[in-house]
Amino acid sequence: xxxxxxxxxxxxxxxxxxxxxxWLMRQAGRILPQYREIRxxxxxxxxxxxxxxxxxEVTIQPVDELGVDAAIIFSDILVIPEAMGVDYEMxxxxxxxFPNPIKSITEIEQxxxxxxxxxxxxxxxxxxxxxxxxxxxxxPLIGFSGAPWTLLAYMIEGGGSKTFSKxxxxxHTQESAAILLLDKITESIISYLxxxxxxxxDVIQIFDSWAGILSPQLYQKYxxxxxxxxxxxxxxxxxxxFSKDAWFALGELGKLDCQAIGLDWxxxxxxxxxxxxxxxxLQGNLDPTLLYADGNQIEKxxxxxxxxxxxxxxxxxxxxxxxxxxxxNVKCFVEAVKGFKYP
Amino acid sequence: xxxxxxxxxxxxxxxxxxxxxxWLMRQAGRILPQYREIRxxxxxxxxxxxxxxxxxEVTIQPVDELGVDAAIIFSDILVIPEAMGVDYEMxxxxxxxFPNPIKSITEIEQxxxxxxxxxxxxxxxxxxxxxxxxxxxxxPLIGFSGAPWTLLAYMIEGGGSKTFSKxxxxxHTQESAAILLLDKITESIISYLxxxxxxxxDVIQIFDSWAGILSPQLYQKYxxxxxxxxxxxxxxxxxxxFSKDAWFALGELGKLDCQAIGLDWxxxxxxxxxxxxxxxxLQGNLDPTLLYADGNQIEKxxxxxxxxxxxxxxxxxxxxxxxxxxxxNVKCFVEAVKGFKYP
Numbered sequence: 001x002x003x004x005x006x007x008x009x010x011x012x013x014x015x016x017x018x019x020x021x022x023w024l025m026r027q028a029g030r031i032l033p034q035y036r037e038i039r040x041x042x043x044x045x046x047x048x049x050x051x052x053x054x055x056x057e058v059t060i061q062p063v064d065e066l067g068v069d070a071a072i073i074f075s076d077i078l079v080i081p082e083a084m085g086v087d088y089e090m091x092x093x094x095x096x097x098f099p100n101p102i103k104s105i106t107e108i109e110q111x112x113x114x115x116x117x118x119x120x121x122x123x124x125x126x127x128x129x130x131x132x133x134x135x136x137x138x139x140p141l142i143g144f145s146g147a148p149w150t151l152l153a154y155m156i157e158g159g160g161s162k163t164f165s166k167x168x169x170x171x172h173t174q175e176s177a178a179i180l181l182l183d184k185i186t187e188s189i190i191s192y193l194x195x196x197x198x199x200x201x202d203v204i205q206i207f208d209s210w211a212g213i214l215s216p217q218l219y220q221k222y223x224x225x226x227x228x229x230x231x232x233x234x235x236x237x238x239x240x241x242f243s244k245d246a247w248f249a250l251g252e253l254g255k256l257d258c259q260a261i262g263l264d265w266x267x268x269x270x271x272x273x274x275x276x277x278x279x280x281x282l283q284g285n286l287d288p289t290l291l292y293a294d295g296n297q298i299e300k301x302x303x304x305x306x307x308x309x310x311x312x313x314x315x316x317x318x319x320x321x322x323x324x325x326x327x328x329n330v331k332c333f334v335e336a337v338k339g340f341k342y343p
Numbered sequence: 344x345x346x347x348x349x350x351x352x353x354x355x356x357x358x359x360x361x362x363x364x365x366w367l368m369r370q371a372g373r374i375l376p377q378y379r380e381i382r383x384x385x386x387x388x389x390x391x392x393x394x395x396x397x398x399x400e401v402t403i404q405p406v407d408e409l410g411v412d413a414a415i416i417f418s419d420i421l422v423i424p425e426a427m428g429v430d431y432e433m434x435x436x437x438x439x440x441f442p443n444p445i446k447s448i449t450e451i452e453q454x455x456x457x458x459x460x461x462x463x464x465x466x467x468x469x470x471x472x473x474x475x476x477x478x479x480x481x482x483p484l485i486g487f488s489g490a491p492w493t494l495l496a497y498m499i500e501g502g503g504s505k506t507f508s509k510x511x512x513x514x515h516t517q518e519s520a521a522i523l524l525l526d527k528i529t530e531s532i533i534s535y536l537x538x539x540x541x542x543x544x545d546v547i548q549i550f551d552s553w554a555g556i557l558s559p560q561l562y563q564k565y566x567x568x569x570x571x572x573x574x575x576x577x578x579x580x581x582x583x584x585f586s587k588d589a590w591f592a593l594g595e596l597g598k599l600d601c602q603a604i605g606l607d608w609x610x611x612x613x614x615x616x617x618x619x620x621x622x623x624x625l626q627g628n629l630d631p632t633l634l635y636a637d638g639n640q641i642e643k644x645x646x647x648x649x650x651x652x653x654x655x656x657x658x659x660x661x662x663x664x665x666x667x668x669x670x671x672n673v674k675c676f677v678e679a680v681k682g683f684k685y686p
Contacts (some may be wrong), residue, residue: 215608
């Protein structure tokens with residue numbers, strides 16, 4: 001099916017457009033009253049993730065309400081660990097928690113992986129199919145996965161953490177176990193993303209949310225090669241890689257076999273372009289807390305940002321939109337991008 | 344009193360030494376059984392901070408046990424907010440919590456500040472005096488403070504946070520209130536540090552622990568100028584500035600009126616030197632999780648680090664030592680530095 005709003009796809013092909021496309025990380029979520037209404041009816045976050053009709057509904061809400069140029073399938077990066085046999089719970093106001101985090105290579109050897117893991121995520125592919133049907137080709141649909149290191153970090157740490165010191169300790173002390181686990185996660189991600197593409201997603205984004213907590217040496221060894229493998233395997237649709245806070249690796253990220261690199265809000269557009277190089281599309285990167293400011297400030301910041309990126313740019317925040325951001329300010333952000341015209 | 348082990352002071356003067364001096368952030372703390380023994384006898388962390396004899400005792404423990412080249416006074420960055428009238432509690436395994444975080448400019452106008460605030464911290468100056476007496480000139484004593492932005496972040500946010508989104512929102516939406524608060528915090532810090540120096544500390548370190556969560560623009564406006572003012576005022580002893588994760592500001596930090604810049608573990612020694620420039624001493628920056636590895640790995644990493652810094656260097660970790668680090672590995676880190684000889 002031909003996509004009517006092809007701004008994102010054209011941009012990812014490197015074709016010129018009149019303005020950058022715009023979407024927000026976590027646009028399907030608590031910023032929308034429609035989302036909160038559905039969420040409050042349910043037993044929990046995971047029920048929403050695993051019910052395809054509802055996941056599709058909240059995926060489409062921001063397209064209708066905000067007028068963004070892309071939808072991103074509502075899901076969670078931790079469905080992969082779960083499909084591999086490491087269950088998690090989502091604890092209200094606290095975040096994910098794994099009752100039985102991974103401790104040994106024996107446990108890793110017993111994990112389900114690859115297509116055997118990916119085939120357990122039929123509810124995600126169903127959500128993609130329903131969403132695609134309901135979008136009716138209005139905007140492209142983005143599918144996503146956590147990066148291997150970020151998923152390993154949760155599986156070892158057992159939940160969120162400021163330092164992920166257990167996970168980093170694991171890299172330093174159980175090197176071959178870490179590599180085996182990263183291999184199995186990577187194989188699972190590749191199968192998962194290929195299934196998502198077959199179900200209909202038009203673009204893939206990889207989130208390495210905890211990239212920036214690694215030293216450059218650890219990142220080189222335990223994150224980058226596995227993202228690289230995923231990028232080499234996924235050729236069917238464009239791929240965006242967002243390694244949050246990994247400023248030190250932007251040069252290497254620029255060499256990945258992917259179309260776009262996401263930037264967090266600590267990287268200026270000029271430095272981002274300089275380090276990533278001239279080829280890739282850059283995505284980002286307004287400070288999410290700027291959306292707490294008034295409309296004039298938001299508009300000014302958006303205009304400045306688009307100007308500084310000088311094209312080859314997908315407008316977005318530098319992180320997921322914070323859940324208490326006023327809806328009108330999110331709309332102001334989207335409208336400011338849509339009001340821009342490249343000279 | 345002449346300091347016997349003058350490695351740190353010589354290094355901070357830019358004088359050549361046979362090897363870099365070594366100390367660890369959070370060396371007085373849970374890594375030491377002696378510390379845990381004292382801490383377990385007490386009602387809480389704050390009792391230890393506010394009892395000068397005990398604070399002095401735990402300050403000296405790592406000098407005896409680890410053989411480090413400097414002591415750092417046992418205290419907390421949040422004594423300044425408390426002295427200004429914003430009380431906090433330290434909740435076990437959770438961190439600091441402010442029952443009444445600051446919400447408005449009216450509250451800021453009523454805060455105690457400058458010498459009026461600093462004079463409430465006599466227990467810190469007592470701890471410094473006792474420590475100096477008991478050290479008997481063996482090693483220099485470091486005094487410290489949080490940086491103004493980091494203290495504001497806690498006072499507005501009400502506790503620790505992954506995003507400090509309330510505090511960042513405050514900067515975007517209540518600009519003049521934020522500046523007024525930063526002014527008052529800065530005045531308090533300057534008085535506090537001058538009192539500490541009068542009580543006997545030989546070196547000052549400023550911790551901007553949450554620097555890296557700001558965009559470069561916000562950092563330029565709400566953090567750097569206030570640190571700069573402190574550096575200009577403190578001339579009696581050398582000053583080390585550690586702005587964690589503020590890689591984007593290393594060029595400007597290099598121009599501060601201070602002697603040394605701390606680096607976290609994401610900045611390679613080469614990049615740190617290149618961005619900070621040739622003048623300053625650099626401090627850091629081994630990945631703290633490397634101390635979970637075995638002795639051989641630690642020794643190898645320490646040797647590589649010292650080699651890469653090529654002098655003008657204070658050996659340290661890139662962050663506070665993690666509390667569950669095995670004591671023998673901390674000793675191995677210290678010994679590896681002490682075994683190094685510059686060519």
